[in-house]
Amino acid sequence: MSITIYGIAKSRAIRNLWACEELGLAYTHVPVVYGPMGSRKPDFLAINPNGRVPAADVDGVILWESLAINLHLARKAGGPLAPESVDEEGLMTMWSMWAVTEVEAAALALLQHETVKPEAERDPAVVAKSTETLKAPLAVLEGHLASHGGHLVGNRFTIADLNVACCVFYLRFSGLLADKPAIRGWYEAAMARPAAKKAFALRGD
Amino acid sequence: MSITIYGIAKSRAIRNLWACEELGLAYTHVPVVYGPMGSRKPDFLAINPNGRVPAADVDGVILWESLAINLHLARKAGGPLAPESVDEEGLMTMWSMWAVTEVEAAALALLQHETVKPEAERDPAVVAKSTETLKAPLAVLEGHLASHGGHLVGNRFTIADLNVACCVFYLRFSGLLADKPAIRGWYEAAMARPAAKKAFALRGD
Known part of the structure; x- marks a missing residue:
């Protein structure tokens, strides 16, 4: 899997960073800050038009909403953290x-x-x-x-x-x-x- | 599938009733009202301890949260409304x-x-x-x-x-x-x- 997590660790991105560590997934961390110097910049709005962090690129699929990202990461990674059914x-x-x-x-x-x-x-x-x-x-x-x-x-x-x-x-x-x-x-x-x-x-x- | 949707149609239960109709799923509708005469009654709290409607029983699994119920119904039913991947x-x-x-x-x-x-x-x-x-x-x-x-x-x-x-x-x-x-x-x-x-x-x- 190719994973990029956008958002500083002191944002909800921590949820995704934790999930990646739990799932044993390698990831790139891009510590985008809140607001005009980060999550509201045009290049980031192209990733998350909501202007919020986190966002994630998971094998080319861009996702927002930290908890949805985690459900997706677990589903893709499998293992004990993922749903078995x-x-x-x-x-x-x-x-x-x-x-x-x-x-x-x-x-x-x-x-x-x-x-x-x-x-x-x-x-x-x-x-x-x-x-x-x-x-x-x-x-x-x-x-x-x-x-x-x-x-x-x-x-x-x-x-x-x-x-x-x-x-x-x-x-x-x-x-x-x-x-x-x-x-x-x-x-x-x-x-x-x-x-x-x-x-x-x-x-x- | 065996489905029971709890909650009056004028609650968020409408979301699940609509999903069942879209997915072609037969269901039992128990029109539980809000509050002490319905969703806060002890027998309903045994179904949803949050005391809210809707709740659903889907093949013996009790779920709350209307939008999560719908994602689950679609996943189980398959077809064009469900995720293909x-x-x-x-x-x-x-x-x-x-x-x-x-x-x-x-x-x-x-x-x-x-x-x-x-x-x-x-x-x-x-x-x-x-x-x-x-x-x-x-x-x-x-x-x-x-x-x-x-x-x-x-x-x-x-x-x-x-x-x-x-x-x-x-x-x-x-x-x-x-x-x-x-x-x-x-x-x-x-x-x-x-x-x-x-x-x-x-x-x-």
Whole structure:
């Protein structure tokens, strides 16, 4: 496979870098930054007209949407992270979609307003709303992991775990996982994987 | 295949009802309503712990997330709507994810605050923000359709077109497609399909 991942490691591109490391895929990394000096430049808009990172070139097919890229990489690479059946594939796509619709935006807003933004720009209303929004999905994730041997699909670590963990990543400084031992154990095990360590080291933080 | 679709036709379940009609799949429709009288009842939470509709039982596998259900149905059914290759599958998943991350929430907010809510509850700031948010992705969709023969993937109507059209559906009363002839033509052709007409008739509006 010939793979190029576009996007700095401190963007959602980290998800694809991690996936490539897990899948044992060689790749070229083009660390495109956000905005006018990178993802909004005309030559990059020709790759991703949305002007966002990441994007990936996988054997000549250009893809956007970090979690879709990962599902595609796993399908092409095969192995234990990939779906073993159409049913597993359906469930891995479902959990990836679920992470986007139920977790990602609220978790990112929480991270911004609890940790990232300067104190003067933090909005307690956003923190309160995000916390409320995340209550139900985190209970769903906790219940599922606790009753499915600590993995999302197929009793093993798969691209679904990787995709969802990359959204739970935004909650790493929050207190929301304090009463969620199954999520904590699952998340920490994911991040302790050698491929995760290798990829996240590229962030330099 | 043995298929049960849970959720009233006036929910996102319409997406799955339409897909079943397109794919020629027989199904049982259980019109679960939103909230405590339906999707939050304990017996339904056992099907979808998120308490949302739709959910689907496809040959004994329970799935949530309407667009993931459709990708799964197409994969299992095969035929012209389904991916013909791993590359097509990657692109169909990408476009479905894109519709969720770039279009759905803003389009739904716009529909609510321009059309659905009582006038006193409409917030012009939400209309302005949603309109701004949608500008870039609608330009991307217009450009892609105009340069790819009016379809998203594979020069034919696929489950990707169906999934994305179901998000563009929220813009049907807005003026945002006035200067988007490729989107309008694509959307109208999708909605004019016999399977779409049959499914949308179930909404009773």
